[in-house]
Structure formats: C-alpha cells, structure tokens
Amino acid sequence: MTTRPQRSFLAKLVVRIPYAWLAAFFLVPFLIVLKISLSQTAIAQPPYTPVFEISGGLHGIAQFFAGLSLGNYAFLGTDPLYFLSYVKSLEIGAFSTLLLLVIGYPIAYAMTRMPRQLQPILALLVILPFWTSFLIRIYAWINILQHDGPLNQLLLALHIVREPPVWLSTDTAVYIGIVYSYLPFMVLPLYATLEKLDETLLEAAADLGCPRWKTFWLVILPLSAPGVIAGALLCFIPIVGEFVIPDLLGGSRTSMIGQTIWTEFFANKDWPTASAVAVVLVCFLVTPIVVFQHQTMRGIERD
Amino acid sequence: MPKASRFNLATLCAGIAFLYLPILILIIYSFNASRLVAVWGGWSTHWYAELAGDAPLLDAAFISLRIAMISASAATVLGTLAAVVLVRFGRFRGRLLFAAMIYAPLVMPEVITGLSMLLLFVAISIDRGFWTVVIAHTTMAMCFVAVIVQSRLIDFDMSLEEAAMDLGASPAQTFIAVTLPLILPAIASSWMLAFALSLDDLVIASFTTGPGATTLPIRIYSEVRLGVSPEMNAVCSIMVAVVGVAVIAASVLTKLGAARGAPART
Numbered sequence: 001m002t003t004r005p006q007r008s009f010l011a012k013l014v015v016r017i018p019y020a021w022l023a024a025f026f027l028v029p030f031l032i033v034l035k036i037s038l039s040q041t042a043i044a045q046p047p048y049t050p051v052f053e054i055s056g057g058l059h060g061i062a063q064f065f066a067g068l069s070l071g072n073y074a075f076l077g078t079d080p081l082y083f084l085s086y087v088k089s090l091e092i093g094a095f096s097t098l099l100l101l102v103i104g105y106p107i108a109y110a111m112t113r114m115p116r117q118l119q120p121i122l123a124l125l126v127i128l129p130f131w132t133s134f135l136i137r138i139y140a141w142i143n144i145l146q147h148d149g150p151l152n153q154l155l156l157a158l159h160i161v162r163e164p165p166v167w168l169s170t171d172t173a174v175y176i177g178i179v180y181s182y183l184p185f186m187v188l189p190l191y192a193t194l195e196k197l198d199e200t201l202l203e204a205a206a207d208l209g210c211p212r213w214k215t216f217w218l219v220i221l222p223l224s225a226p227g228v229i230a231g232a233l234l235c236f237i238p239i240v241g242e243f244v245i246p247d248l249l250g251g252s253r254t255s256m257i258g259q260t261i262w263t264e265f266f267a268n269k270d271w272p273t274a275s276a277v278a279v280v281l282v283c284f285l286v287t288p289i290v291v292f293q294h295q296t297m298r299g300i301e302r303d
Numbered sequence: 304m305p306k307a308s309r310f311n312l313a314t315l316c317a318g319i320a321f322l323y324l325p326i327l328i329l330i331i332y333s334f335n336a337s338r339l340v341a342v343w344g345g346w347s348t349h350w351y352a353e354l355a356g357d358a359p360l361l362d363a364a365f366i367s368l369r370i371a372m373i374s375a376s377a378a379t380v381l382g383t384l385a386a387v388v389l390v391r392f393g394r395f396r397g398r399l400l401f402a403a404m405i406y407a408p409l410v411m412p413e414v415i416t417g418l419s420m421l422l423l424f425v426a427i428s429i430d431r432g433f434w435t436v437v438i439a440h441t442t443m444a445m446c447f448v449a450v451i452v453q454s455r456l457i458d459f460d461m462s463l464e465e466a467a468m469d470l471g472a473s474p475a476q477t478f479i480a481v482t483l484p485l486i487l488p489a490i491a492s493s494w495m496l497a498f499a500l501s502l503d504d505l506v507i508a509s510f511t512t513g514p515g516a517t518t519l520p521i522r523i524y525s526e527v528r529l530g531v532s533p534e535m536n537a538v539c540s541i542m543v544a545v546v547g548v549a550v551i552a553a554s555v556l557t558k559l560g561a562a563r564g565a566p567a568r569t
Contacts, residue, residue: 010475015392018385018445022404025442029419032426107318110311122315124554129322131550133503135520136539139527140325143332146531148339150328183322234410241412243506248527258414265418265510275422278415285412293406296450 030282037275038068072276082260082277089257090284092171093240096178097232100186103179104231108190109220112197123191130184138177138248145173145249169251177245182238186231193227194220226299233292237285257281326543333536350537360522360538367502367519370433374440375497381441382448382497383490387478389449390456408446416443417510424511431513439511440504444497451496455489456482495553499546 076082111122129137144151145167152164167173197220205215221228243258250256257277264274307315333351337344354360385405392398408416420439424431463485467477483490505520512518526535 008474011392014384015388015395018381018388018449019397019401021381021442021445022385022401025420025423025438026404026408026416027400029423032422033415033419036422103318106311106314110307110315110318113307113311114315125319126322128547128550129326131499132326132543132546133520133539135503135505135523135527136329136542137325139523139531139535139539140329142527143329143531143536144325180321180325183318187318237410238412241414243412243414244524258412261414261418271422274418278418281412282415289407289410292410293403296406296409297402 033275033278035068036272037072037279038070039272072272073280075273076276076280081255085255085257085260086280086284088255089240089242089281092174092178092242092246092256093236096175096182096239097236099175099179100182100235101228101232104183104186104190105228107183108187108194108227111187111191112194119195123188126184126187126191134181135244137181138245141173141177141180142168142248145176168249171250173249174246177249178239178242181245182235185234189230189234190224190227193224193230197223226295229291230295230299233288233295237288237292240285241281329536330540330543333533333540335533335536338533350533351541353534354537354541357534359517360519363517363519363522366433366516370436370440370508370516370518371498371501374437374444374501375494377437377441378444378448378497379490379494382445382493383452383486385445385449386452386456389453405446405449408443409450413504413506417507420507421510431511431516433516435511435513436508436516436518439507440497440501443504443507444500447496447500448490448493451493452486452489455486459485492553495549 107126111119111126114122143149146152147164147166147168149167151167152161155161156164201219201223202215205219206212210218240256241258242256243262246256247259247262261274261277261281264270264277334346334348335344336347336349385401389398389402389405417439420435420442421431424435429435459482463481464477467481468474472480503520504518505524508518509521509524512521523535523538526532
C-alpha cells in the first residue's frame, strides 16, 4: 500500500474526470430509471410525467414525492406475462450456465495439459471468436439451423432423421446460441485458475495411491472454485438479460426479460413499465453482481 | 506435468471445432453462386460485388467505424485514468463507489444500460444521434479498458517509478516518461477491444441512436430478422476477415514488442 500522498491539483483532476464521467453516464441514468419506474404513463412525448422540476423549490420537491407511485410495480404483478418472463430468463440463465460449465471445464482442463509453448496460442484461439461480432455469430447459427440448412442436410444424409427437424424458434436453438456465444467467457477464467494449479499436489495425490477421478473431485475441482465462480457469474448475469439470442433464435413463446423490456419500450412505448421491469431485473441481479465485483477485486489485488 | 490424455485432446479439438465451424460455414456459403442454401451453385464472388452498390449498408458501415474510432479513443483515455486511480491512489473517499461503477457495467445486461442511457438523454433533452451513441459506447468500453490496464499496472515494477521520482521527476513526468511507455501494449490492446465492442454493439446503439445514425449492427439486425441472405453472408464474412486479421496482427505485434521493446525501453 502506498502512503497517502499529497494530492496536487493534477492528481485531483485525474480522479475527478473518470469519476464524473461514470457518475454522469452510469449512476445518474440508473436513478432516472428508478424515478421513471415510479411515475405514471402519460400519452405525450416523452411518454411519462416530468422527472424533476427544480424550479418549483420546496413545493416542487413535495410534489415530486407526491407524484411517485408504485402503480407500475403493482401492474407487473397483475399480468402473468412479466412473471413468466422473469422465471424463463432465470431458468435459461441457470441452465445454460450449468451447460457452459460442463462443456467449458474439460476444454479449459485440456488446455493446461498441452505443452507450455502451445498454450498461449490455444488461449488466443478460444478468445478469437469473441472478437468477431456477436450478431454475426448468431447469424451463422441461423444459417446452420434453418430448415434446409447444413445441419439438417447432414442429419438426412446420415439417415439419423427421416424428416428434417425444426431447430429455429425453439429453446434448443436459444441454448445452442448462448453456449456458443458465452463459451470463451467460461473457458478463459477456468483456464486462468487451472493453469496456476500446483502440480506437486497432483503428484502427491498420485503417489499416495489416489485414483485420478478422486484426485479431480477432491483436489482439482475445489482448488479451481474461484475460476468456476468467476466464469459462472460472467456468463449468468448477462445471459439473464440477453436480448439478441432469444430474439433471433428463439420462438415467440420464449420471451426472456430482455425482450420484454425491448417490446415495452420500442413497440408499446410504455417507458414507465419498461423501467419498472428493468429495476426488478436489477434487483434479481444485484447479489450476483456484488459477488462478481468482490471476486474480481480480490482476484486482481491478489495477483 | 501429466501429459495430455487422448480424452483431453479430443475435447480440445471438439471445442475448437465447435467455435470455428459455424463461422467457416458462413464464409463458405458467402461464395455460393446460388441464392438457395440447399443448392450449391458453384463458387462465386457475385454477392461481394453486389455489396459495393448497397449505399445504405456502406453508409452504416462508415458511421459505425467513425463511432468506434472516437469512442475507443475516448474510452482508452478515461479507462486508463480510471485504472491509475484504482491502482495508484490508495484509499480515498468514494473508492468503493468508484470501483463499483467500473465493475458493474462489465456484466450489466445491455438492455438495462441502453435503456438508462436513453432516459438520461431524454431527461436532459439532448437530441439522440451520432454523439449519444459515442457517449454510450465510451462509457461501456472505458470499464473494460480500466480492468485491462489495471491488471498491467499491478504487475508493474514499482522501483522504476520510484527511481524516476528519486531523480526529481514529478508524478506527472514520471507517468508520461516511465509508466506510460511500459503499459503501452496494454493500452493498445484495450483500445482494440474498445473498438471491437463498439463496432459490435447492437442493443445499446439501438436505444441511444437517432435519425441519421444507423450503425452497421442495427442495419444487419434489421436484415437478419427477415432471414438468411447471401448478401448478409458476404457482409459478415468481410467483417470476420477484417477482425481476424487485425487481432492476429495485434497479438503478433505485442509478442514482438514484449520480446524486443521491453528491455530496450527501460
């Protein structure tokens, strides 16, 4: 730890510029969302009652609080659409995170078994698809999964199926899209922890006659827990709010909460309801986000 | 170290194949002369030629490139400052909130970030368009920049900075003459990440854009919703090629820089 230095004017500026930027464009917008979620829908442009009239003075402040209503939240409770949408999002988030772990773990583990000089290249190979556009990668799957696409052609040619199955607009397609898009986010944190694993522990276990599966279960898996948690959170939180994948690959019946916010906002022009839906989503995600921050900060400061 | 088993090799190959096959198939189809997916009409560059005449698409690509350039540069400056604050300023009042504002956007669903930005712009009645997208992308990307530069600053050999200060350099001089050149590779790669994030973003841009500022992803999205087309295959293949070449070139350059430049600079 550095001792508390004398802060010059320049040093203060260094703190204040990014601080002010984030406060203005990240924190304040959230407070506005919160406020609008508590206001009434108005048929106007913008379609809600004003945010805050500072000119009103004390009277204005009183009016501000009087104008708040929980009506939008009560409305979310009355329509099962919202409830189902939250449940669906959390379900897809949890299940696909599990899938990602099951698929990503063996890949990350296999990477650490490769020769040292090959490992950076493998890490680059895993991260490279992440650099190509998200939208393009989903589009690539529309190509593959469409009715007369390569997957069905292959399945028909191999006589695995008689009739081409429908892939697009199903939950299966959404899961494929999510696993495909988020795999690098799962593999890389896992690889980072597994790579630091002390080899002598494995040798010790082997010397003492521990079978390999048991070594994995009792030594490797517990020691890689930080990577598992980091990877799982890095995937779970954004997946719950995912919009593009369910919109392009999912059917009309798979409505995730990201789509609900999008429709409320763009199609129904109901900004207060969209804000209320967003606030409730943040409430669901606040615990995992705080755990994620804690993990990242500890991880970075320990290294 | 235990050697890779056959199972390890198989999972690795399957994993890499899973990641690359879809993109490869996309590129192959972009050269299909036939408009139908099921029919292979022979190799052709017809769809690429078609693109050159698609003015709205080219406009959108140009707007996206400009937004990505400006927002990546702004995000790199702001994110580097933020990283310096996080690593070098010790504890100060509001540090916890500052750190929270850096880490939260990394995982925040884009729908929420986009919605909140848009409501801000409406509340302070700024007309939405090119610059609002730039601001939104800068805010999102600066957090990624901060995390990358931060991890580089933590690895940093502090004695170099201390030596400069002992020799009478001010903190600002030390930062520019000693710290900055050494963290330059991290800054360069975070600029590229910021650029790629901006070029790729659909959701935040959709919320914060206005008339006359249709970005490439928004354009592609509206086409893709209608289904697969060979023109889209061609556009996407070009984007994959550009990004692929850029990333590989950048990683080779950083390798060379790390091998050659580091000792020379110190």
